[in-house]
Amino acid sequence: MPSSPPGAGWYRSLKSTTRSGLRVERATNQPLAALRGAMGVAIALFGALALSGPAMATSAALGAQLAGMATFQRSYRPGPWLAVATALGLSLSTFVGYLASPRPPLFLCVLALWSFGAGLAWVGGQTSGILASMTVAVMLVIVTLPATVPEAAQHAGVIAAGGLIQALLVLVWPVNRWGAHREALAEACASLADYARRLRDDPFAGFDPDPLMAAREAAAVTPGQARSRPAELTGIRSLVERLRPALAALADPRVGAAEEGPQRDRARELLRAAAEILDGAARSIRTGEVVPVPDSAYRALATPAGGPVLDGMARHTALRLIGLLAEVNDALETPADDDQPRYLPRPGVRQLLPLTARAVRLNWTWRSPVFRHAVRVASVVTLAEGIGRVVPYGHGYWAAMTAMMVMRPDFSQTYSRGVARLVGTVVGVGLASAVMVAAKPVPWVCGLLAVVAVGCAYLTIRSGYMALSTLVTVYVVFLLSMDGLVLSKTVEERVGMTLVGGLLAFAAYALWPTWQTVRLPDRLADQIAAAGRYAAATLDAFGSPSPTSRRAMRDALLDYRGARAALRAADASAATEPVRHRGLRPSQLADARSAIAAIGRTSMLIEAHAPSATSPSPGATAFAVVVREQLGRAAQAVRDGQPVHLAAVPDAFQRWEESGDGTPPEILRDASILTEAVTGLEESLN
Known part of the structure; x- marks a missing residue:
């Protein structure tokens, strides 16, 4: 169990996450890609402005902007499909949200359900989680614009059209496609x-x-x-x-x-x-x-x-x-x-549906950090929207929108993004306010300034969340100013409600956290078990060499790499958290990781010597069974907080060495090194 968070721990963690959130990197996207994205927003915005007026232009521009943002996410899927999927999700969410908006209790229920689904979308990775969060954020904005159901349908249609424009631009103007x-x-x-x-x-x-x-x-x-390709x-x-x-x-x-x-x-x-x-x-x-x-x-x-x-x-x-x-x-x-x-097949939409359903089933438990995140997001966003409706502001939805966009499944990203958004909002409103007061631009000029701002946002999307938040704030202020938004209300409402939303997100994670620190034993156990399977698979390649055993060896290696990456990511997140685990000392974790790395490295050496065909080695097969079984038991002992016993591994190796089954001396030497690494793991955990 985690220790009581001391004041010094919270101070250290908040200081670290604040610095991370305010950091601005010297990194930019390709200028042509940013120009293409800004052009898509311009076509959608000015086309809708000429045909239907500022309100419809706002919807079209938001749809194009977020669909364009989707194409910059770290994904190897085709860019047009990301834009189309985002646009359709935005269109559906805004229309459903509008149908429920006349009845506040019903709208809050729909918002809670949609926010829960967006939080649960993180089972599919960062890209799906971010895109799902966008649908909720846009729902909160767009439902305030239409007055009738037909108008709501039109707004949903122009949002989808904005995304389709971005998708078509990606198709006809590919920028560094591969x-x-x-x-x-x-x-x-x-x-x-x-x-x-x-x-x-x-x-x-x-x-x-x-x-x-x-x-x-x-x-x-x-x-x-x-x-x-x-x-x-x-x-x-x-x-x-x-x-x-x-x-x-x-x-x-x-x-x-x-x-x-x-x-x-x-x-x-x-x-x-x-x-x-x-x-x-x-x-x-x-x-x-x-x-x-x-x-x-x-x-x-x-x-x-x-x-x-x-x-x-x-x-x-x-x-x-x-x-x-x-x-x-x-x-x-x-x-x-x-x-x-x-090529390795990438699952299409039909294949993704059962995979997503299986991932949701696996995470449908209170032990899952993603499920806890979904519940936390749904609670905070709904509460923030309720507060926004109670306070005497016309745009109180900014609190819920801020909470939706900054909350992440882990502590460090939630707090760093929250600080970055708060600072970026203040800076962005200040910059946009200065321009509006000095120039008093007409709607078409406001639209042009919004396009310039979103182009700069696309260009600097990899520079840090504070820079992105600043430019997106400038973009939204100019966009809403096309409809005669009062500047003083923009400053008061956006800054004030952003503070409310950010503080609610901070408080929710502090009161009901999902600490990565307490999950370190599980992550460590996963890597121990994966290392055991990889070592056993390389030994099986000598015990019964065949294409099947070599395929199993490669699959086990991929599992081992995945478990290692998961432990490293959890350890990095835990380093910024204000709690420490009582049962697993930092030095003990470091020693265990070194020992597991030695097991992985030795298994890799055995893999390097794996023959394509040779006489079977019964001793290698028997030793592989013991290694897989004992490291699996060690993993369970780590999860349960029990002592780890691996003496059976050196005993099994000694029996193999003395059996004289004709195994080449070089392979026995590799297995001896593996046995030493397993013994080192036992020493590090006890």
């Missing part, structure tokens, strides 16, 4: 090149698997995307994933080249060549043009004039590394064969 996919794959190659260079000086250098995970996510495309994005990712264990195995003196002498010099030469080839691959992928590899790298891959320097398992690993590097180069110069898997 840029995100290129960057993900190129970053994976570049990170592996950096890893190879670091291995030359440190055989046990650490490796960040996040770029490989991002590359795999980017490789999942729809059949339509696969037909138009550039050749340099096909067939590289799987080779890069297989290169990592080969690099590590060659550099490790326990299973690869000797620690000193000619073998180590030869290993460094091969690692340098690998780094140069992978750097060239990264540049080729980014530019779409084949970048020639230095001749020195090719010469390094050739067998030395005096004959092979490496022997045994080190030579086997070197030959595998050379073969993989050659395949990378060939894949960049020529398209993949037709019989080679060309």
